[in-house]
Amino acid sequence: MPHILIVEDESIIRTALRRLLERNQYEVSEAGSIPEAQERYTLSSFDLIISDLRLPGPPGTELIGLAEGKPVLIMTSYASLRSAVDSMKMGAVDYIAKPFDHDEMLQAVARILRMRAAAAETRPPTESPSADASDQDDIGIIGRCAPMLDLFGKIRKVAPTDSTVLIQGESGTGKELVARALHNLSRRAKAPLISVNCAAIPETLIESELFGHEKGAFTGASAARAGLVEAADGGTLFLDEIGELPLEAQARLLRVLQEGEIRRVGSVQSQKVNVRLIAATHRDLKTLSKTGQFREDLYYRLNVIALRLPALRERGSDVNEIAHAFLARQCSTMGVSTLRFSHDAEQAIRHYSWPGNVRELENAVERAVILSEGPEIPADLLGIDIELEGLDDDGFDDVPGAQAADDAALEPTEDLSLEDYFQHFVLEHQDHMTETELARKLGISRKCLWERRQRLGIPRRKASTV
Template sequence: MPHILIVEDETIIRSALRRLLERNHYQVSEAGSVQEARERHSLPGFDLIISDLRLPGAPGTELIRLAEGTPVLIMTSYASLRSAVDSMKMGAMDYIAKPFDHDEMLQTVARILSERRQAPAALAEPAAAQAPAPASGEIGIIGSCPAMRDLFGKIRKVAPTDSTVLIQGESGTGKELVARALHDLSKRAKAPLISVNCAAIPETLIESELFGHEKGAFTGAVAGRTGLVEAADGGTLFLDEIGELPLEAQARLLRVLQEGEIRRVGSVQSQKVDVRLIAATHRDLKGLSKTGQFREDLFYRLNVISLKLPALRERDGDVLEIAQAFLRRQSERMERGELCFSPEAERTICQYAWPGNVRELENAIERAVILCESQTIPADLLGVDVELEDLEDDDFAELPDPEVDGSHEPTEDLSLEDYFQHFVLEHQDHMTETELARKLGISRKCLWERRQRLGIPRRKSSAPSS
């Protein structure tokens, strides 16, 4: 069981974080200051230290030196976010803003612990590191469907450049994972990747947070501060949900892209920055620009390279692979041994549309692992609503009537697989995969599997790419 030390002087926050971590099967110790942590505990013996940045006496960053290699996660308020970025340059593994989201905290903790476990294996097996990585392994994203293989190829081509990238996709599809892959495979990989959720910062603070401010620039600005764009100098700035950025901040960001310089709020002087920008959104920026809600000139500056992340329901064959990976991760984290899905649970996972995408799938599996009382997870613990008839084993229970569907070829002598092949070839030019599956009375996954088995390629779209 991983052992985590919380260093936080506010008792309420420390207790709440302790309960959260213990509920998720971590062993937890506490301290109220760096001095108390040093006197009461052997810091290198922990798997992770989570520390507030501002503590009585020495700051939380002092633990980076004292921990002798143990990863340190810094907690900070938005008012001192730039200091947290500085702490990463000093060796902190990551930072998280308070008040933090529970899921975000747990995901960050799990990622840091996972990276720590993998590091010794990578050092112990240098030869393995030289071997070519699988398509998703080197990028850090699970997926083998055609759409994801195409995306991985584009990531490899785009990552070594300094071009601005716009990642588009529904909420929960993993846009930040793509941004991290672009950074990790770039020449800026050793420099910081600064991630900013534009929707999470109050509109009144966004310009100051991004571009910094001078002393006296506004009420409460008692000292000058560095902005996040400046903190990313030499590295990568990832702006998530950029569609939520106010118009005034958009104008300042445009200057960064056009001139490679920033001007702090309240300053009359500009300074050069070397930043590679990656932006992400689930909104239609082009449509917003036509209605004046997003600057059109900024949209075209952002849209140098556009990467479209498919929704989970469009990733034929990937959903079960992703679910199995999440199950292994949650089982290990909660020390549940080897868990598996029941056949009904697997069919539910493949059949459900997952409107919340990968994030919804991960949450469903985490909930199921917590509630499961055996080593096999039943379908009902996933907490999703799939009609029973969608899970029937007989995929061809309701074949469409060829006369109704406009096909006049004789079918009485055809086997079910002959009929399947005939029907798909007859209708795939004017039906989507979803419509074909619905007409055949099967799931999209089953349609994909039978295409593979019978060697029926999907029709390539003739529509021009956008």
């Protein structure tokens, strides 16, 4: 049974989290601060440490070094998002924002323990636990959320094979990065990866571009020319936006998959090719095949292994990590001094829906770096349409002694869940605290407070009348 240590000074959260984990078959110990944890336990003996970022005395990030390589999951508020990102850079395995749902916490814990178990199975006997590489290093894609970690696992399984792969996802999600990872982790890594955007080639030229042509095959064909499929011989062919491929070219591509051979336009002879095909699309090929817009037999040939790339809005805190990577790259490219996002910009990046996905985020960061006049990038330079008022929760300004009073008032007398804690706290304090004060005390934005009120059916207090 995995043994987990909780380091949290707020007793209501500590108790609720301990009971949640114990109900799910974990052995749990707890402490209210790092000195207390050091005094009572051997930190390296735990399978996982879950710690609040803000603690009496040293912050939770101190446990990263004290735990001697054991994973540390940091709990934080939205107000401390930048500190949470910094904690990841210091070596925290992940962070989770408070207040969180039961399923969110349980999924994070299960994922971390599963990754640790898998790493232990594959680690050479002489390798130190602290030498573990980041889970994303060999993939070359930034991502720590559950859907991306699941995708990384599938990429590692599929890459060494020659199976055809269909990558599905919205435009701008980075499907070509997945194709490149599949190629780089395959036995064809030293051979070429040929990428083709099917939507960017005119329909009249697509067959010639893909399969080549003989001299005189059509007007302007003054010499024989090999196609992109031949260029990928021995390697990988990546066809992006394959849903835009004309039906005639689809028939030729089907022959490549079935027979492993091509015939140039204007030729009567076929030639063998050894190509692994990876295709990508943002369209629903199954629906297109039913309406006759895409060959059904080709669809089933392509759909041997299907990988779904989640939209950026589905990736949680990944968006901020990706934004920081783009920021560092742009600063280096443009030769400017190191810039940083303001708190408002961090919040805007995290809460915006990013309909254009990673591509839109990259363009927004590039724009902000070009227009920035100081070391800190304000949210308005990102050029995104988002209301900042409900997202602004800069830090905590707690009254001295208030925390102890709150703890005493909220000491659990029953098995409170984290949702129960939220509801209990709001109902207990909304008569003498404003919405802004409630949000700050809970470590969330006013927008998040309003959304949780709606979901849990907690009415706002009515103004008293004389």
